[in-house]
Amino acid sequence: MITIIVIGLVFSILLSGCGKKEEKTLSIGEQFGLAYAPLEIMKSKGFLEAALQERNLDIAVQWKKLGNTSAIRESMLSGDLDIGFTAIPPFLIGRDKGMDWRIIAGISKTSVSLVTKDPDLSSISDLKDNHRIMLPQPGSIQHILLMMAAEKATGKASAFDGQLLSMAHPDGVTAFISGNEDLLHFTTPPYLQEELENGGRVLLDGRESFGGDFTFIVGICQDRVFKDTKVYESFKEALVKTMEYIESDKDGTLRILSEAYEYETGELESYLGDGTTTFGTGVEGIDTFVEFMERNGLISSSLKGMELFWEQDAK
Structure with a gap:
């Protein structure tokens, strides 16, 4: 009798397991900073979930915070990430190395600055061997902007490559202040404003280093996501609605971002109100990055023949 009961329980469990439907998810990877603010709005307002439901897609949205583009690349390669957000240079490096990702759209432009507390520094030409420069990783947009400035100041783009420390922005702020x-x-x-409020000052401005304006963050995905037309179009629709919301409801935007970033709304209003951080789906500056990075051996010449956008009219 006991044997029959045990067999019955096992059979019941197996049937129950077979009846369970594995939930399909759309995984999105972001990084740190206000440049990713549109994603916090999209997340809070549920625009992506609504767009998926309109297309009768039973898909859960999963948001992941990752420290740098290397983590995004590895997650995409393993299939754990569907859509990621990164700056243009690391996207180009990954594309050049064979990643089948391309750009969906841009999301932001922002200030990118090298901050110091050393009173003896008036330009990067004054940097000594003991100085260390924290940034997300080699090949990041911060690294490329530093190389651009180094080339102008010293004639050698890689002049400060031996002084880099890879660190996520929140950890970098703590290390800088203390x-x-x-x-x-x-x-x-x-994080830039927080450091300026704690004894820091700008030694190098990214726009000055670049020689003009550029898109900071772009959204990227692999071929498998682009070919899943309903999912891809859902994301594009949600992104447009996000940008429209940011433009039309300033107070609502500040409330959402205040909760997401744990800053007072007044602080965020001043950070966003200076005009240095803007949001939009256009992509600007990619040709300049390609030219510089190819010339300095960071990408190959064959990249110029590759398609970098899923939709060529998105440029």
Whole structure:
């Protein structure tokens, strides 16, 4: 009798397991800073979930916070990430190395600045061997902007490559504020403003280094996502609605971002109100990055023949 009961229980469990439907998810990877603010709005307002439901797609949206583009690349390769957000240079490096990802759209432009507390520094030409520069990783947009400035100042783009420290922005802020004067941080809002309020000053401005304006963050995905037309179009629709919301409801935007970033709305209003951080789906500056990175051996010449956008009219 006991044997029959045990067999019955096992059979019941197996049937129950077979009846369970595995939930399909759409996984989205973001990084740190106000440049990713549109994603916090999309998340809070549920625009993506609504767009998926309109197309009768029973898909859960999963948001992941990752420290740098290397983490995004590895997650995409393993299939754990469907759509990621990164700056243009690391996207180009990944594309050049064979990643089948391309750009969906841009989401932001922002200030990118090298901050110091050392009173003896008036330009990057004054940097000594003991100075260390924190940034997300080699090949990041901060690294490329530093190389652009180094080439102009010293004639050698890689002049400061031996002084880099890879660190996510939140950790970099903590290290900068509590650390010695030989520690510099190449960062973005709101971490930039926090450091300026704690004894820091801008040593190098990213726009000056680049020689003009450029898109900071772009959304990317692989071929498998682009070919899943309903999912891809759902995301594009949600992104447009997000940008429309940011433009039409300033107070609502500030409330959402205040909760997401844990800053007072007044602080965020001042950070966003200076005009240095803007949001939109256009992509600007990619040709300049390609030319510089190819010339300095960071990408190959064959990249110029590759398609970089899923939709060529998105440029």
